[in-house]
Amino acid sequence: MSTKVYSFSSTNEVAQGLDKLLAHLSSEAIARSGRFTVAFSGGSLPATVAKYVKHNSTIDFSKWFVFWADERCVDHSDSESNYRLVKEELLDHVPIPAKQVFAIDPTLLSNSAAAAAEYQSQMVAVFDSVPVFDCILLGIGPDGHTCSLFPGHPQIEENDKWVVHIDDSPKPPPSRITLTLPVLNHARTVAFVATGAGKRGILREIIDDRNLALPASHVAPTNGSALWFVDHAAAQDLKINKPAEFKL
Numbered sequence: 001m002s003t004k005v006y007s008f009s010s011t012n013e014v015a016q017g018l019d020k021l022l023a024h025l026s027s028e029a030i031a032r033s034g035r036f037t038v039a040f041s042g043g044s045l046p047a048t049v050a051k052y053v054k055h056n057s058t059i060d061f062s063k064w065f066v067f068w069a070d071e072r073c074v075d076h077s078d079s080e081s082n083y084r085l086v087k088e089e090l091l092d093h094v095p096i097p098a099k100q101v102f103a104i105d106p107t108l109l110s111n112s113a114a115a116a117a118e119y120q121s122q123m124v125a126v127f128d129s130v131p132v133f134d135c136i137l138l139g140i141g142p143d144g145h146t147c148s149l150f151p152g153h154p155q156i157e158e159n160d161k162w163v164v165h166i167d168d169s170p171k172p173p174p175s176r177i178t179l180t181l182p183v184l185n186h187a188r189t190v191a192f193v194a195t196g197a198g199k200r201g202i203l204r205e206i207i208d209d210r211n212l213a214l215p216a217s218h219v220a221p222t223n224g225s226a227l228w229f230v231d232h233a234a235a236q237d238l239k240i241n242k243p244a245e246f247k248l
């Protein structure tokens with residue numbers, strides 16, 4: 001596994017870097033396997049990722065298979081829905097076939113365990129065995145959570161299931177489903193996106209200190225790469241893993 005930290009002067013430049021990364025990973029994956037499998041988190045990430053990507057005419061979106069790294073158990077039309085966020089930021093603007101977009105089942109929202117099991121079965125239909133995503137896009141919270149894997153919660157211990165549920169998420173809304181560490185750590189590329197001075201302390205604890213009380217510190221793809229796309233404000237306290245110049 002390799003970790004690289006790329007720091008940019010603004011969120012806009014982070015978005016430009018992510019555009020280059022996704023165009024590169026997408027064309028590489030399509031050349032290798034005829035498709036590009038990608039998973040999105042919620043929060044501020046979809047807008048940053050989509051900003052330039054949605055205008056990038058070099059990307060063959062017809063080959064994209066889109067999943068969610070985590071999802072809140074709310075209706076697809078709810079303003080809290082990660083599906084809705086990614087749809088509005090990206091899917092409404094690019095020609096990804098609807099059958100290649102894998103959203104939480106809206107009929108199972110009141111039973112998060114069933115929603116997680118059903119979401120795993122959607123993944124089974126696409127991946128032969130443990131999914132090897134071409135790219136998983138992750139945010140991080142101020143408490144060191146990533147996806148909906150929160151510090152001190154048992155989801156982080158899951159070794160078998162690909163998708164699990166949580167009903168007491170400290171970040172609202174409380175009911176969610178999330179990919180598990182085995183899936184994150186099988187990915188070819190995990191790209192973390194974190195911007196703003198509010199993330200500087202937690203970034204140092206995850207990247208430099210690898211504080212294992214923090215779920216994000218456990219993300220280390222066995223045969224893949226962990227890439228950090230951050231701005232200078234978030235990167236300013238890094239002492240050991242100094243940011244490198246972004247190059248593909």
Ligand SMILES: O=C(O)[C@H](O)[C@@H](O)[C@H](O)[C@H](O)COP(=O)(O)O
Nearest residue numbers: 041042043044139140141146147
């Ligand atoms: O649905 C969610 O809540 C997320 O997927 C979550 O893991 C998010 O990515 C982080 O909390 C960072 O969020 P921000 O980028 O908004 O700080």
